[in-house]
Amino acid sequence: MSGHSSKPTVGPLPDTTVDSPFVPVALTRLVWSLFAASVAVLIASVRFGGGWGVPGVVAVDGLTVLMWVVVTFFSGVVHSYSRRYMAGSAHKTRFFVAMSGFTAVVMALVAADHVALFGFLWAAMGLLMAELIGITDGWKQAQAAAAVARKYFTASSVLLGVALTALWLETGATTISGIGAAADTLGGPMWLVAAGALVLAAMIQSALIPFHKWLLSSMTAPTPASALMHAGFVNAGGILLTRFAPVITVDSTLMLAVVAVGAASASGGKLLKSVRTDVKGKLGCSTVGQMGFMIMQVGLGFFGAAITHLILHGFYKAYQFLSSGEQVERTSPSEATEHTVGRATSVVGLVVALLTGLAGGAVFTSLTGKGATVDSGLLLTFFVVITTLHAARSAIQHTALSTLARYGAVPLVFLPAITVYAVVYEGVSGLLTVSTATTELTLLHGVIAVGFVGIYAAIETGVHEHSQRLYVALLNATQPSSNTLLTSTEDYNEY
Template sequence: MSGHSSSTTVGSLPDTTAESPFVPVALTWLVWSLFAASIAVLIVSVRFGVGWELPGLVAVDGLTVLMWVVVTFFSGIVHSYSRRYMAGSTHKTRFFLATFGFTTSVMALVAADHVALFGFLWVAMGLLMAELIGINEGWKQARAAAAVARKYFLASSALLGVALTALWWTTGATTVSGIGAATDTVGGPVWLIAAGALVLAAMIQSALIPFHGWLLSSMTAPTPASALMHAGFVNAGGILLARFAPVITVDSTLMLAVVALGAASAGGGKLLKSVQTDIKGKLGCSTVGQMGFMIMQAGLGFFGAAITHLVLHGFYKAYQFLSSGEQIEHATPSETTEHTIGRTTSAVGFLVALVTGLAGGVVFTVLTGKGANVDSGLLLTFFVVFTTLHAARSAIQQTSLPAPARYGAVPLVFFPAIVVYAVVYEGVSGLLTVSTATTELTLLHGVIAVGFVGIYVAIETGVHEQSQRLYVTLLNATQPSSDTLLTSKEEYNEY
């Protein structure tokens, strides 16, 4: 209306140091203290090569200490961020208690050695994450999302229970370390049940296709809870496979199946992301793909690479979620708006990418020793270089640099990234007690590699958008549970 003006009614941001209740403040300081203590333990562990254990109950090794540092750091960031994000919420104290409880359950999980304790903490971790997803009890969509997630997590826990029971039955060992030491007695149908259940439990927890529904239905969770979920919770699948690596690596056929399942989710997540329009949906589909890549690395026998990937992905995804509000842009579609997310790659751009990738492969091989022989290490090098190069090119394409400058910027971004990846991988591998289980390459490995490249090329060039049937299939696959969708803003009331 002419002459009518409106003014903002939003007050100043709260002073988190003055207005925060005791519980959020205390837990934030406590989790940062745990981070500092974890750093000290890591230094001692690296410097003196020592471990700690309560025989038959808890065993603290390199993977434990590394995960303590990573988990407490992410949790500290989330706690600090949430003191302002949750300010004024009636669920603030409960949110902080659930977040801290989740943190301590993960810390205990990676240290647990007794199979019963490990299974109990796995269940607790899932239930606490479901609590965070549905933290707003007055929002029916949040309750529905929590119910969906809880069903998946309980299914994962049941599968883990089957696996642990089968392994105890066949080995007589009641500890994770004992099971690993008795793998020479593992085999037959009981082992197959245990190994299959472990892989399925990891796939559900890491939201691999076709178990990604719970992740895409969890967008009702507060943004800091989503950051903790995507940066930490979904990584549990990789940790599970690393802990039970001696069981998984008994048979090369199973390892090949794990590679295929991981590759399907890695490529599928990329395709699902291509039809998403909202920020959190894109990030969710990206996580599906990245977790597939992590599981694929485990299937290749490089558990150190899988742990490296989950750590680096955790840093990246935590930042992406906590800064997701800044990525929202208000724009009106026009005739000049690009429809396809892909861009036609010029001959010069392709040549630059090819030369950069080959040089990057040499760098990764020199730094890690992987890729020098014709085995699964060569495939690992290929996948790491390919995905890192793709990420570098995508980052450059989002800038306003002219085309000639982009060609030069790609190697400038790519080479530091591949060096960081290789250095972190070497450091992580040095902490792990799990040995690399290199396997011979097969025809299926080659098919997976070709299919992997084909999906990325199709998306890059926009070829995948030419099929309406494929588009509809992908769009349907990205839909969350209908009960979790907010159809009217009146249905949501934080207070």
């Protein structure tokens, strides 16, 4: 039997206003109050400028306030959503406490200036996220997923501790701002240890390949926790490298290495997504790729672009996870079933995409000034065009428009989208105190760009489908830890 099948809803949806526990209600209102306060602080910061804080402990700058607004907004949405999603759960109050604690820790993290405080909050952030992943006590797979995540997050915290200790020994500074001020004196083996540890810590936290297993094993987390994870937690890698921008920009070779690892994850995430058939699995692989783009932008020296990307990706991924239930369809296999990976692309479609991309690149360059000269700005423009164009085409492919109408819709969706990207980028860059570190293009930059386009073209045209060896390798790479897989529904027990 083919086609769609559905089952009528049994009973009404729970009313979150009736008999709702006090703690979830109070914490939801608190988070939205923090959002309102953060917006007020951001407006004041833009109007009056300057920063403030407790010398040697906390330093509130443009990045801090911007992240406060973003974090509290996402958290407020997730808190409100969770009041209905978690209704009737035995773990509702515990879930809200952990989620609110996570929000508070992240807000403190982006304001922390003392290295010891920063390291402590980084570790606490990971432990709270692991708590959310394994929130269901009676589900052994959830506990296993939490253990996997905790192992990765502990490794990230240890690496950060190594980096902070090395920087303290090298500069004598106990604050992030002090380390930045002494960046001109950095170099040699101690700096290399610190910079390498920082990059690895960021890669783990942002689930870049080959550290993506914890993210793909975390599907036991409640959907709102997954939304908070993919829209907020994984962005910590970009924030870490932005905070320590003076350290990682000391040497252009390290920056090139950051571009390479980001490109590997960006293209690898796209390939991994092509073999997943479940909704949340696809979203997880998409996050791996998008975090790769964010790290690439850091490696190119455009920290404002990396922050812009994590904000826009956060909005997109939060919506995708919170609406993931609507994307689930019950179908039976048939000969008419479309491929789950790669689709043949017509010549007309390629021409439309090429011309639209060129127009979008011109728009981005005119609004930001990036890409007008032969330097890393040109590569930034190229990657922004690729990612935004791909997102626009993906959105259009899921509509009921005819083929001809889709060709016309591509520029109508893409050009406003890249305009918004450029405007947000300019606004974010104006808030950051860290300056752009533009670098010269090298042969390796060119190789990365060509390889990236080649992988995207192979996926779009379906060429990669013809290799069974590649398919099996990709399928194996997307598998979560075996002890986190639900093999029998009887294994799940929330109460």
